Amino acid sequence: MKVLLVEDDRALAEALKEALGDAGVLVECTARGGEADFLVRTETYDAIILDLGLPDGDGTRWLAQWRDDAIDLPVLVLTARSRWADKAAGFSAGADDYVTKPFETAEVLFRLRALVRRSHGHAHPVLRIGDLAFDTHTGSVTLVGRPVGLTAQESRLLAYLAHAAPRVVSRAELAEHVYDRDHEPDSNVIDVQVSRLRRKLGARHIETHRGQGYRLTGGGGEP
Incomplete structure (x- = not known):
C-alpha cells in the first residue's frame, strides 16, 4: 500500500510515517x-x-476539487477538528473516513487497510485466493493453513496482487503501488522479486502473462 500523507505538523508526519512504515505501508x-x-x-x-488545517487552504477545498475532477482515491481525514459541523463538512467534501487527533496509530492503520480493501471490492478482512489467505489487518499469509514468512517487500507485492486478483497486474502498476516515486525499480528487479515470492508460494499461485504482467491465482492447474 502506498499512501500520500498531507500534514503540516512535521513531527507528527514523521512519527506517523515511521509507524505506518513499520507496518509495511509506504508513506510519502x-x-x-x-x-x-x-x-x-x-x-x-x-x-x-x-489534514484539514493546511497552510495554503482548508483540506476540504482540495478534497472537494479532487472529487469534482473524478479523483476517487480513498481519503481518510485526520484532524484536530472534532465538532460535528467539521465532520459533516469533511464527509460532504468527499471524505471516506474521519479520525480526530489525538489518535491511536493502530486505528489509523486499520481504517486505511479497510478503505483500500473496500476500494478493491473486498468486504472481508482476509483475502482468500484458493488455499492462499492474506490477512489485510495483520499482513500475515498462510498457505494451506500454514504460515508463510515473507520479507516486507514480498508482503507488499503479495498484498497488491491479492487485492487486485483475479486481474492481471502490469509491472508498471506494481512499481507505482509498491515502491515510492524515488525508488521505482526497472522491470527486471520486479521480475526477480516476484520469482522469489513464487518460490515461497508455489509456481501455480502466480501466473506470468507475457507482455502483460502477473496474476495471483488459487493454485489450480498444472504446477
Missing part, C-alpha cells in the same frame, strides 16, 4: 495542499491521509 509526505494536488494528479497512491 507533503505539508501543503497545492503540492498534494500536484502529486495526486501525477503519481499513483492507494489512499490519502488528509
Whole structure:
C-alpha cells in the first residue's frame, strides 16, 4: 500500500510515517495542499491521509476539487477538528473516513487497510485466493493453513496482487503501488522479486502473462 500523507505538523508526519512504515505501508509526505494536488494528479497512491488545517487552504477545498475532477482515491481525514459541523463538512467534501487527533496509530492503520480493501471490492478482512489467505489487518499469509514468512517487500507485492486478483497486474502498476516515486525499480528487479515470492508460494499461485504482467491465482492447474 502506498499512501500520500498531507500534514503540516512535521513531527507528527514523521512519527506517523515511521509507524505506518513499520507496518509495511509506504508513506510519502507533503505539508501543503497545492503540492498534494500536484502529486495526486501525477503519481499513483492507494489512499490519502488528509489534514484539514493546511497552510495554503482548508483540506476540504482540495478534497472537494479532487472529487469534482473524478479523483476517487480513498481519503481518510485526520484532524484536530472534532465538532460535528467539521465532520459533516469533511464527509460532504468527499471524505471516506474521519479520525480526530489525538489518535491511536493502530486505528489509523486499520481504517486505511479497510478503505483500500473496500476500494478493491473486498468486504472481508482476509483475502482468500484458493488455499492462499492474506490477512489485510495483520499482513500475515498462510498457505494451506500454514504460515508463510515473507520479507516486507514480498508482503507488499503479495498484498497488491491479492487485492487486485483475479486481474492481471502490469509491472508498471506494481512499481507505482509498491515502491515510492524515488525508488521505482526497472522491470527486471520486479521480475526477480516476484520469482522469489513464487518460490515461497508455489509456481501455480502466480501466473506470468507475457507482455502483460502477473496474476495471483488459487493454485489450480498444472504446477
